[in-house]
Amino acid sequence: MKIGIIIYSQTENTYSVALKLQDKFQSDGYDVEIQRVIPVGEVPPRAKDVEFQNAPEVAEYDAIIFGAPVHAFNLAPAMAAYLEQIPSLQNKKIACFVTKGLPFNWTGGNKAISKMKEICQSKGGTVVGTDIIIWRGNTDEKIEELIRRFSVLF
Numbered sequence: 001m002k003i004g005i006i007i008y009s010q011t012e013n014t015y016s017v018a019l020k021l022q023d024k025f026q027s028d029g030y031d032v033e034i035q036r037v038i039p040v041g042e043v044p045p046r047a048k049d050v051e052f053q054n055a056p057e058v059a060e061y062d063a064i065i066f067g068a069p070v071h072a073f074n075l076a077p078a079m080a081a082y083l084e085q086i087p088s089l090q091n092k093k094i095a096c097f098v099t100k101g102l103p104f105n106w107t108g109g110n111k112a113i114s115k116m117k118e119i120c121q122s123k124g125g126t127v128v129g130t131d132i133i134i135w136r137g138n139t140d141e142k143i144e145e146l147i148r149r150f151s152v153l154f
């Protein structure tokens with residue numbers, strides 16, 4: 001089983017979660033790699049025809065964890081545009097997480113996760129888990145909890 005951790009991260013919070021997830025899956029014996037979504041320039045909300053410096057291929061993975069920040073009470077537009085351009089997620093198990101700065105899941109977290117789920121399912125993927133990390137207070141504990149939950153999904 002090959003696992004891809006595909007993330008968009010502007011200020012490295014989401015990336016730091018990806019690194020910890022990678023450590024855990026590696027120590028559990030999985031073949032796992034992190035790939036970063038990198039757009040060319042700024043991506044406005046609902047942008048079409050977004051160009052990417054790096055738009056990771058998904059074909060080789062059996063399971064994928066997608067991670068991104070919440071921007072403006074929604075999924076970061078770069079991640080939305082990346083997910084939209086994936087040709088297919090058929091036969092793949094998917095988990096999604098977002099990181100966010102404002103308190104409460106309803107300040108963009110729930111909406112961002114719904115969007116990720118909706119796009120992944122529209123591509124034929126099976127979403128088996130989701131999580132939201134609010135980046136304040138004891139973040140390490142929240143990351144540990146996400147890792148505990150995600151490590152048994154695939």
Ligand SMILES: Cc1cc2nc3c(=O)[nH]c(=O)nc-3n(C[C@H](O)[C@H](O)[C@H](O)COP(=O)(O)O)c2cc1C
Nearest residue numbers: 009010011012013014069071072073099100101102
């Ligand atoms: C342009 C912008 C908009 C943001 N909007 C929100 C928001 O609506 N709700 C929220 O909870 N956090 C918001 N944040 C905070 C980020 O979601 C949070 O810092 C996140 O962990 C950043 O992830 P990253 O370091 O992987 O880029 C925003 C940050 C930026 C830069």
